[in-house]
Amino acid sequence: MTAVTANDVSLSWYEASARQRIDALVDAGSFCEFIGPELREISPHLSIFDLPAQFDDGIVIGRGRLDGASVLVAAQEGRFMGGAFGEVHGAKLTGLLRAARTLKQDVVILFDSGGVRLQEANAGELAIAEIMRAVIEARRARVNVVGLIGGRAGCYGGGSLIAGTCSRLIISEQGRLSVSGPEVIETNKGIEEFDSRDRALVWRTMGGKHRYLIGGADAFVEDEALAFRQAAIAALGAKRGCNAAALEAEQKRLERRLQRFGEVEDAIEIWQTLGIDDPTDVPALPTGAFLRAANDRENADDAR
C-alpha cells in the first residue's frame, strides 16, 4: 500500500492546462499516462484540412490515485481545437471507460470542450455515442463516473450530453454547461433570442451557479484545483449503479422542473421562484454566501 501524498497545489482550474489540472487533482506524483504524446496517436483527419495536430489529440488519459484510491482520469485540453471530440480523442475516452468497467475502477472526466470537432464530425458524433454508452455500461457495473466542469471551453454539445450521463457533476462558476453554445443559439434563433456577446446573460443562463441552482450539477466549487480535488473525492463515495428506476425518477424530476419553470423568461426569475432573497445579487455572491443562498435549490439527488 502506497502512502497517500496529499496534493496541496493552488491553481486556477480555469487557467490551467489539462496536464496541470491532472497533476493538481490526483495525489502528488501518482499519475501514469496511457497512450502518451510520445506514441504520436494524432488525428488522421486534420492534415487533410492543413491544420496542425497535437500529439495527444487534445485529451490526456491515465491512472492516478485520489486520496489513496486508484482512479482512471481523462482531461480534455480546451485550448487545442476548443477541446473538441475527434476520432482519436473520442477513442481514448471510450477505451478508458471500457477499461473502467472491466477493472471496476472509478473514472473522473475533466471536461473542457466545445463539442464535436467539425473537421471530423462523423467520427466525433460516433465517438460521443460510444462514450455515452460506455459511461452507462460502466455505471451499471457499479463504477462511478464523475465529471468536473470549470474550463475555458466550458462543456458544450456532445460534451454536455456525456456530462448528462455521469454519476455526479462538479462545477465552478466559470464552468458552463449547455447543449448549444451562445453563438449557436444566436445564429439559429436570432440575436433577440440570445445575444452571445452579452456575457452576463451567457453566465446566468449556462454558468455554474445557475446549473447548480436548477439541479443540473451536484456540487458547486471555487475555481481552485484543491476544491475540485476535494469535491471529486467526496463524489466518488456517492451511491453506485444506474437502473430503470433511477432514470424514471430523473425523468419525473425534469418534468416537474419544466412545469415549474417552463414559462420563465430569464434565469433571475427562476432564482426568484426558488425563494432566493436578492436574485439579482446571485452573480456577485462569493462561494460561501452563494451556497447558503442556494439552500433551496432544485434537487439534484434524483438525477442520474
Add this chain to the structure above:
Amino acid sequence: MEKLSFRLSAPKRAGGTRTQAIVGVVASGNLEVLLERASPADTCTIDIATAANGFGAVWDAVVRDFVARRSAGGLRISINDGGARPDTVALRLAQGVRKIEEPER
C-alpha cells in the same frame, strides 16, 4: 502546413534522467514541444510541423540559438506549431529543457 527538420551539433548535453517531457499546447500563436532522449549526446534533432508557411529562415535562427545556449545535446525535439512568434518558440524550448532536466519524483 510546412515541415522542417534540423540536425544540429549541441555543445552541452541535457541533464537529468527523465525520458521525455512535453510543454505547451497547439493553439493560435502557441505550440507544443515534445522532448525525448534519442539523439547521440552531442546532437540535437528538431522536427517541426508548422501552420505558418515560409518562415524556414526564422526557425533556423531560433533553433540554432536555442541549441547554442541551452543544454540540448541528446534530445530529439518534435514541435507542432499553431503559428507561434519566435519569442514564444524560444520560451517553450527553454521550458522543455528545464522540464526534462527536473529531478524525477
